[in-house]
Amino acid sequence: MRWRVVICCVVLGASVPGRGVASFAFVTNARGTAEIAVIEDPGAAYRIVVEAPEGAGAPSWSPDATWLTYTARLAGNIDIYTISNDAERVERLTNGVTQDAESAWSPDGTRIAFSSDRAGSWDIYVMSLDGAILRQLTTDPGTDWCPTWSPDGQQIAFTSQRTGRSSLHVVRADGGDVRLLGGAPYACEDPAWPPDGEWIAFRGALGATYDICVVRADGGMPRPVSDDPAGDHEPAWSPDGSEIAFTSDRDGALAIYVMDALDGSNVRRVTPEGIEAWSPAWGHAAPAPEPKDEPQDDPRALRASGRRLVTWGAIRTR
Numbered sequence: 001m002r003w004r005v006v007i008c009c010v011v012l013g014a015s016v017p018g019r020g021v022a023s024f025a026f027v028t029n030a031r032g033t034a035e036i037a038v039i040e041d042p043g044a045a046y047r048i049v050v051e052a053p054e055g056a057g058a059p060s061w062s063p064d065a066t067w068l069t070y071t072a073r074l075a076g077n078i079d080i081y082t083i084s085n086d087a088e089r090v091e092r093l094t095n096g097v098t099q100d101a102e103s104a105w106s107p108d109g110t111r112i113a114f115s116s117d118r119a120g121s122w123d124i125y126v127m128s129l130d131g132a133i134l135r136q137l138t139t140d141p142g143t144d145w146c147p148t149w150s151p152d153g154q155q156i157a158f159t160s161q162r163t164g165r166s167s168l169h170v171v172r173a174d175g176g177d178v179r180l181l182g183g184a185p186y187a188c189e190d191p192a193w194p195p196d197g198e199w200i201a202f203r204g205a206l207g208a209t210y211d212i213c214v215v216r217a218d219g220g221m222p223r224p225v226s227d228d229p230a231g232d233h234e235p236a237w238s239p240d241g242s243e244i245a246f247t248s249d250r251d252g253a254l255a256i257y258v259m260d261a262l263d264g265s266n267v268r269r270v271t272p273e274g275i276e277a278w279s280p281a282w283g284h285a286a287p288a289p290e291p292k293d294e295p296q297d298d299p300r301a302l303r304a305s306g307r308r309l310v311t312w313g314a315i316r317t318r
Contacts, residue, residue: 023039023040023041023042023282023283024038024039024245024256024270024271024281024282024283025037025038025059025061025068025280025281025283026038026039026059026256026271026277026278026280026281027057027058027059027278027279028046028048028271028275028276028277028278029276030274030275031048033051033052033053033054033055034055034057035048035051035052035055035056036048036049036051036056036057036068036070037049037277039270039271042258042268042269042270043269043270043272046271046272046275049068049083050068050070050072050081050083052072052073052074053074054072054073054074054075054076055072055073056070056071056072056073057070057071057072057279058070058071058101058102058279060103060104060105060281061105061282061283062105062109063105063106063108063109064109065085065283066084066085067082067083067084067085067105068082068083068085068283069081069082069093069103069105069112070082070083070103071100071101071102071103077096077097077098077099078099078100078101079092079093079094079095079096079100080094080100080101080103080112080114081093093112093127093129093131094114094116094127094131098116098117099116099117099118100114100116100118101114101115101116101145102114102115102145102146102147104147104148104149104156105149106126106153106173107149107150107151107152108153110128110129111126111127111128111129111173112126112127112129113125113126113147113148113149113156113173114126114127114147115144115145115146115147115158119136119139121140121141121142121143121144122143122144122145123136123137123138123139123140123144124136124137124138124144124147124156124158124171125137126156126173135174135175136175137156137171137172137173137175138158138160138171140162140178141162142160142161142163143160143161144158144160144161144162144169145158145159145160146158146159146189146190146191148191148192148193148200149173149193150173150197150217151194151196151197152197153173154172154173155170155171155172155173156170156171156173157169157170157193157200157217158170158171158191159188159189159190159191159202160178163180165186165187166189167180167181167184167187167188168180168182168188168191168200168202168215169181170217181200181215181217182215182219182220182221183219183221184204184213184215184221184222186204186205186206187204187205188202188203188204188205188215188222189202189204189210190233190234190235192235192236192237192244193237194237194241194261195237195239196241197217198217199214199215199216199217200214200215200216200217201213201214201225201235201237201244201261202214202215202222202235203232203233203234203235203246206224209228209229209231210231210232210233211224211225211226211227211228211232212224212225212226212232212244212246212259212264214261224264225244225259225261225263226246226248226264226267227264228248228250229250230249230250231249232247232248233246233247233248233278234246234247234279234280236281236282237261237282238261238282241261242260242261242262243258243259243260243261244258244259244260244261245257245258245270245280245282246258246280247277247278247279247280253276254276254277254278255269255270255271255275255276255277256269256270256271256277256278256280257270258270
């Protein structure tokens with residue numbers, strides 16, 4: 001039996017007194033490896049908040065934006081982690097030989113939905129924050145992924161391939177029957193539930209590329225919101241439900257954009273030129289903690305570029 005020491009670094013930027021938590025979290029490979037970054041205002045400077053040697057992705061803010069969950073690959077295995085917005089705590093929420101990904105916080109902040117292949121195929125699960133309670137919601141052999149909660153915490157929408165193509169489905173958060181959402185004759189993926197619960201945004205393959213579409217949460221035919229020859233993906237609603245952030249390569253490289261949710265107008269770019277960015281997560285405006293006074297001769301101390309936390313552990317390799 002051999003053991004190998006592994007190291008995972010998390011960097012959190014310095015808090016700005018009087019400012020709220022960053023409006024957007026996203027993934028970028030600006031430094032060669034997929035990392036989590038945050039940006040407080042469209043067009044502002046971004047900062048890296050999570051770096052992992054084998055890559056990180058799928059950021060998701062807690063309802064009050066004081067925690068951020070994400071996935072990271074460690075020794076070839078994908079697990080879900082969470083970090084507090086003051087960088088004081090980093091926790092590994094899942095830990096196993098299977099793959100766990102795409103976390104989504106419940107509206108009351110007490111549970112996390114995610115997708116996992118721990119039962120042999122990719123299904124939707126819900127767990128308590130401490131991992132003590134785990135419930136498997138779907139059991140279909142088809143791949144189920146990308147869960148999103150209804151605002152009342154009673155239902156979870158997700159993407160599934162159980163119909164032979166990617167389509168949207170809904171299941172109760174405590175389990176039960178799964179229902180097909182809408183009747184679109186094209187692939188539908190990346191569902192996102194808005195604060196008022198009336199519509200669900202998603203990416204739909206209406207033509208040669210994907211556009212951002214919406215469908216009523218109680219069913220019906222979808223309608224497109226964005227309309228661009230480039231591909232639009234990964235919708236994320238603003239906290240007030242008036243806008244939708246999304247990923248697009250309409251300027252030649254992946255970037256985060258925002259548009260009006262009603263008709264797709266007023267499109268503007270959030271992430272700066274010169275980097276690729278995807279997987280937007282739009283957080284609520286929560287107060288950021290005041291920066292702490294720490295000795296600046298300590299290499300681990302808070303700097304303008306951020307705080308570095310190093311966690312390590314031993315993983316059995318054989």
